[in-house]
Amino acid sequence: MTKELAxxxxxxxxxARGVGAATVAWLHEHGxxxxxxxxxxxxxELADRFDRVATLVGDVSEEDVAVRSAATALxxxxxLDILVANAGRSVNKxxxxxxxxxxxxxxxxxxxxxxxxxxxxxRVMRDYGGGAIVTxxxxxxxxxxxxxxxxxxxxxxxxxxxxxxxxEGAPHGIRANVVAPGVIETDLxxxxxxxxxxxxxxxxxxxxxxxxxxxxxxxxxxxFLASPRSAFVTGAVVAADGGYTAA
Numbered sequence: 001m002t003k004e005l006a007x008x009x010x011x012x013x014x015x016a017r018g019v020g021a022a023t024v025a026w027l028h029e030h031g032x033x034x035x036x037x038x039x040x041x042x043x044x045e046l047a048d049r050f051d052r053v054a055t056l057v058g059d060v061s062e063e064d065v066a067v068r069s070a071a072t073a074l075x076x077x078x079x080l081d082i083l084v085a086n087a088g089r090s091v092n093k094x095x096x097x098x099x100x101x102x103x104x105x106x107x108x109x110x111x112x113x114x115x116x117x118x119x120x121x122x123r124v125m126r127d128y129g130g131g132a133i134v135t136x137x138x139x140x141x142x143x144x145x146x147x148x149x150x151x152x153x154x155x156x157x158x159x160x161x162x163x164x165x166x167x168e169g170a171p172h173g174i175r176a177n178v179v180a181p182g183v184i185e186t187d188l189x190x191x192x193x194x195x196x197x198x199x200x201x202x203x204x205x206x207x208x209x210x211x212x213x214x215x216x217x218x219x220x221x222x223x224f225l226a227s228p229r230s231a232f233v234t235g236a237v238v239a240a241d242g243g244y245t246a247a
Contacts, residue, residue, distance in 0.1 A: 003030060003031030004030055004031060004227055004228060004229070005027060005030045005031040005032035005082075005226075005227060006031035006032075007031070008031065008032045008033070008079075008081040008082060009032065009033045009034070009035070009073050009077040009078065009079045009080050009081050009082070010027045010032045010033070010034045010035070010080075010081065010082035010083070010084060010226065011034070011035045011037070011069055011070065011073050011080060011082070011083050011084070011117070011121060012024050012027070012034055012035070012036050012037070012084040012086060013037050013038070013060050013069075013084070013085055013086050013087040013113065013114075013117055014037075014038055014060070014086040014087030014088060014136075015034075015036035015037060015038050015043050015046060015055075015086070016036075016038035016040040016042045016043040016045075016046075017038075017040075017042070017186065017187060018184065018186030018187065018215050019086055019136060019181075019184060019186065019215045019218045019219060019222075020036070020038065020084075020086045020087070021036075021046065021215070022215035022216045022218070022219035023084050023086060023218075023219040023222050023223070024036045024046055024050070024053060025049075025050070025219070026216075026219040026220065026222070026223045027082070027084075027223065027226065028050045028052055028053060030223065030227070032052070032081075032082065033052040033053070033054075033076075033077040034046075034050070034052065034053045034054075035053075035054050035055070035056060035069060035072055035073040035076065035077070036053055036054070036055050036056075037055065037056045037057070037058060037060070037065070037069050037087075038055075038057065038087070039057065039058065039059050039060070039087075040057070041057050043055045043056075043057060044057065052077075054072070054076050054077075056068065056069055056072055059113075060087040060109055060113030060114075060116070060117060061108035061109050061112050061113045061116070062116075063116055065116075066113075066116035066117045066119070066120045067120055069117060069120065070117075070120035070121055070123070070124050073124075074124055079124070079128050080121055080124040080125060080128070080131065081125070081128075081130075081131045081132070082131060082132050082133075082134070082226045083117060083118060083121035083131070083132075083133045083134070084134050084135075084136070084222055084226065085113070085114040085117050085118060085133070085134070085135045085136065085158075086136040086222075087109055087110075087113050087114075088109060088110050088136065089105060089106050089109040089110060089151075090106060090148065090150075090151040091103075091105065091106050091148075091150050091151065092147050092148060092151075093147055093149075094146075094147050095149045098149050098150060102150055103149075103150045105150075106150035106151055106154050107150065107153075107154050107157075109154075110151070110154035110155060110157075110158060111154045111157040111158055111161070114135055114158055114161065115161055118133055118135070118161065118162075118165055118176075121133060122165065122168075122169060122174060125169075125172065125173075125174045126169075126172045126174065129173060130169075130172060130173025130174050130175075131173070131174050131175075132174070132175045132176075132177075132225065132226045132227075132230075133162070133165055133169070133174065133175070133176040133177075134176075134177055134178075134179060134222050134225045134226050135158050135159075135161070135162045135176070135177075135178050135179070136178075136179050136181070136218075136222070137155045137158050137159050137162075137178040137179060137180045137181075137237065138151070138152075138155040138180055138181060139180055139181065139182050139239065139241040139244050139245050140152040140155050141155035141156040141158070141159045141180060141237075142156075142159075142180065142237070142245055143244070143245055155180075158178065159178050159180070159237050162176045162177065162178045162235070162237075163176075163235050166234040166235030167235065169234070170234060175225075175230070175231075175233065175234040176234060176235065177225045177230070177233055177234060177235070177236045177237075177238060178236070178237045178238065179218060179221050179222055179225065179238050179240055180237050180238065180239050180240065180241060180245075181213055181218045181221075181240045181241060182203070182207055182212065182213060182240070182241030182242050182244045183200065183203040183204070183207070183212040183213065184212060184213045184214070184215060184218060185200055185212050185213065185214055185215070186215055200212055206244065207241065207242035207243060207244050208242060208243030208244070208246065208247075209242035209243055210242075211242065212242070213240065213241075213242060217240070218240055221238060221240045225238065
C-alpha cells in the first residue's frame with residue numbers, strides 16, 4: 001500500500017460510525033494522521049484501533065467545537081491538510097409535519113456545522129500551504145426526495161458552500177469538492193425510520209446498479225478527492241449514487 005498521505009493531517013467529523021469511521025480507516029491506511037470528531041463518545045474507540053488517530057467529542061454545530069477541532073489538529077499533529085465534513089442528520093417527515101425545530105436541527109449540523117469546520121480548516125490551510133476540503137453531500141441535493149425537506153435543502157446549501165470554498169481557496173492551494181452519495185447502508189437510517197431495512201431494499205432497486213452503497217465505497221471516493229491524485233479537481237459535485245441521478 002502506497003502511503004500517499006504520509007505526513008498529512010486530516011480532520012473528519014461525524015467519525016464514530018458509517019462513512020465517517022470508514023473514512024478515518026481509509027485515511028489512516030494511506031498514511032495520514034487523523035483527528036476524528038463526533039457528538040457520540042464512541043468516537044474515542046477509533047483512537048484505540050489506530051495509532052495515528054486522536055479524538056474529540058463535541059457537537060459540530062457549536063462554533064467552539066469547530067475552533068477547538070482545528071486547533072487540536074494543529075497542536076497534536078502539526079498541521080491540517082484535509083477536512084472531511086461528514087457529520088449529518090436527517091428528519092424524515094412530510095413538509096406539513098416538519099417543525100421549525102426539525103428544520104433548525106438538521107440545518108445546524110449539515111449546513112452550519114460544515115460551514116464552521118470549513119471556515120476554521122480554511123484558515124489553517126491558508127497559512128500552511130493549502131489543503132483539501134471534502135464535504136459529504138447527497139443525491140438529495142439535486143433530485144427531489146419526498147419527506148426530506150430539511151435534509152435536501154441542507155445538502156443543497158452544502159453543495160453551494162463547497163463551490164464558494166473552491167473559488168476562494170484556489171489562490172491559496174485549497175481545493176474543495178462534494179461527494180454526493182446515494183443511499184448508504186449505515187445505521188443512520190435507524191435513527192429516523194422504523195422501517196429502515198425495508199427502506200434500504202426499496203431504494204436499492206431504485207439505483208441502476210441495483211443496490212445501495214457500503215460506507216467503504218464512499219470512503220474510497222472521499223479519499224480520492226482528499227489525495228494528490230485529484231489535484232486538478234475542485235468545485236465539483238461528484239456523484240457516487242449508483243447511477244440514481246443519471247436518468
